[in-house]
Amino acid sequence: MNTLLFALIGALRSHRWLRFLGFAYILSSLGNGLTQVIIFGQLLHWHASPATLTIVYMLSMLPSFMGSIWGEILCKKTSPLRILIFTEISGLFALVFPIYGLLHHNVPALLVVQCIEALLSGISYPALTLLFKRGLRHDELPAATAMETIIFASQVLLGTGLGVLLFGLIPPLHLLAIDALSFTASAILLMMSAAFFCGEAHRSTETTPVRRESLWRAISPLQKRSIMLLPALAAVGSPAMALLPALAQEIRPEDSAGLALPLLFARSLGQLCGPLMLDASKLQQYAVNNRLLLACLSLFIGSYFLLPLSAGYRYIGLVLIFSAHMASNIVFALGTFGILRNFPQTQVAKASAMSWRVQVLTATIFTGITSAMAQYFGAFYALYCMSLFSLVAVGVLLWLNRTRALNKVNLRLRE
Structure with missing residues (x-):
C-alpha cells in the first residue's frame, strides 16, 4: 500500500526545497510547542x-x-x-511577551503571545498551501498532505514532548531561549530553500482564469465539501480540545499539570500517526466516504467520553487521547488534500484561506459556548452536550452533500 508516509519520502528525495522547508517547520513547531507548554503549565x-x-x-x-x-x-x-520567512521572524520577536509575563506574573502577556501566534498561523496557511501547489506535481499532492500533517502534529509532538520532560526541571526562561533558537534556525532554512524552489516553481503553471464572482458561488459541490471538512472537524473537535486542561483539573486536581501535559503529548502523537497510514492512492474516495468520516469523529468523541474512567490509570488516559486524535487527524488530512487536489493554482490560496476562516469561526463559537457551560456546569457536562450536538450536526451536513460530491469524484476518476 502506498501510504502518505511513502509518498512524502518520495517527494523529499525529488525536491531539495521541500527538505529545507520540512526541517524549518519541524524546528519552528518545536518552538511553538514549547511556548504552549510554558503557557498552559504556568496557568x-x-x-x-x-x-x-x-x-x-x-x-x-x-x-x-x-x-x-x-x-x-x-x-x-x-x-x-x-x-513564511516573515512569519518566522515575527514569531521570534513575539517571544518578548511570554518573557514579560513570566517575570511579572502577568497572565494577559501570556494571552498576547497566543494571539500573535494565531495571527501568524493564519497568515502562513494560505502561503504554505500555495507553495505546495506551485512546487509539487499533481501526483505528488499526497506528499503535501503528509507534510502538513507532520507540521501540524510536530508542534506538540516535539515541542510538548521536550517541554513535558524539561518543564519543572529547568527555568521557563531557558525553554523560551530554545524557542528563540528554533525560530531563528527555521527562518535561515526557509531562506536557503528559496534558491532551490525558484527554479522549480515556474516549470508549470495552470491557466485557469481567476473568476471575479464569489468563490463560493463559482465552485462545485465537491469543492464546497473540501472547504467544509476542516470546519466540520473544528465543530466536533474544538470543545474536547479546549477542555482538555480543564478535564485534567477535574480528574486529578492535586496534580493537573502532571496529567495535562502528557495528555497533550499523546494528543499530538495520535495526530501524527493516523493520517500517515492512509493509502495515498485512495484519498479522494476516502474524502467522500461518510461512514469513514463519521466513524473517525465518533471514535474521537467516544474516547473523550471515556476519559473520566481513567482517573486512577494515567496510561489508559494516554491511550484514549492518542486514539481520539489519530482518528480526528484522518479527517484533517482528507480536508487538506481535498483543497490541494480539487482547486487550481489560481484559487487554492483563496480556498484554503476561506476554509481556515470558517474553521476558526466554527471553533470560536463552539469553544465560547463550551467555556460558558464549563464554568457553570463543569467540564464533563459541557463536553458531553457540545460534542453530541456537533456530531449530529456534522452528520446531517455530510449526508446532504454526499450524493453530488460522490458523482463528481466518479467523473474525476474516469478522466
Missing part, C-alpha cells in the same frame, strides 16, 4: 479557572481569522516563501 500552576484555560485555547485561534485574510492578500502580491 495550571497559577490555578487558572476552567474558563481562563478555555479562553487561552480560543485566543490561539480567533486572531488567525484576520491573519488568513492578510495571508490571502499577500499571496497575490509576493512570494509565499517570503511570507
Whole structure:
C-alpha cells in the first residue's frame, strides 16, 4: 500500500526545497510547542479557572481569522516563501511577551503571545498551501498532505514532548531561549530553500482564469465539501480540545499539570500517526466516504467520553487521547488534500484561506459556548452536550452533500 508516509519520502528525495522547508517547520513547531507548554503549565500552576484555560485555547485561534485574510492578500502580491520567512521572524520577536509575563506574573502577556501566534498561523496557511501547489506535481499532492500533517502534529509532538520532560526541571526562561533558537534556525532554512524552489516553481503553471464572482458561488459541490471538512472537524473537535486542561483539573486536581501535559503529548502523537497510514492512492474516495468520516469523529468523541474512567490509570488516559486524535487527524488530512487536489493554482490560496476562516469561526463559537457551560456546569457536562450536538450536526451536513460530491469524484476518476 502506498501510504502518505511513502509518498512524502518520495517527494523529499525529488525536491531539495521541500527538505529545507520540512526541517524549518519541524524546528519552528518545536518552538511553538514549547511556548504552549510554558503557557498552559504556568496557568495550571497559577490555578487558572476552567474558563481562563478555555479562553487561552480560543485566543490561539480567533486572531488567525484576520491573519488568513492578510495571508490571502499577500499571496497575490509576493512570494509565499517570503511570507513564511516573515512569519518566522515575527514569531521570534513575539517571544518578548511570554518573557514579560513570566517575570511579572502577568497572565494577559501570556494571552498576547497566543494571539500573535494565531495571527501568524493564519497568515502562513494560505502561503504554505500555495507553495505546495506551485512546487509539487499533481501526483505528488499526497506528499503535501503528509507534510502538513507532520507540521501540524510536530508542534506538540516535539515541542510538548521536550517541554513535558524539561518543564519543572529547568527555568521557563531557558525553554523560551530554545524557542528563540528554533525560530531563528527555521527562518535561515526557509531562506536557503528559496534558491532551490525558484527554479522549480515556474516549470508549470495552470491557466485557469481567476473568476471575479464569489468563490463560493463559482465552485462545485465537491469543492464546497473540501472547504467544509476542516470546519466540520473544528465543530466536533474544538470543545474536547479546549477542555482538555480543564478535564485534567477535574480528574486529578492535586496534580493537573502532571496529567495535562502528557495528555497533550499523546494528543499530538495520535495526530501524527493516523493520517500517515492512509493509502495515498485512495484519498479522494476516502474524502467522500461518510461512514469513514463519521466513524473517525465518533471514535474521537467516544474516547473523550471515556476519559473520566481513567482517573486512577494515567496510561489508559494516554491511550484514549492518542486514539481520539489519530482518528480526528484522518479527517484533517482528507480536508487538506481535498483543497490541494480539487482547486487550481489560481484559487487554492483563496480556498484554503476561506476554509481556515470558517474553521476558526466554527471553533470560536463552539469553544465560547463550551467555556460558558464549563464554568457553570463543569467540564464533563459541557463536553458531553457540545460534542453530541456537533456530531449530529456534522452528520446531517455530510449526508446532504454526499450524493453530488460522490458523482463528481466518479467523473474525476474516469478522466
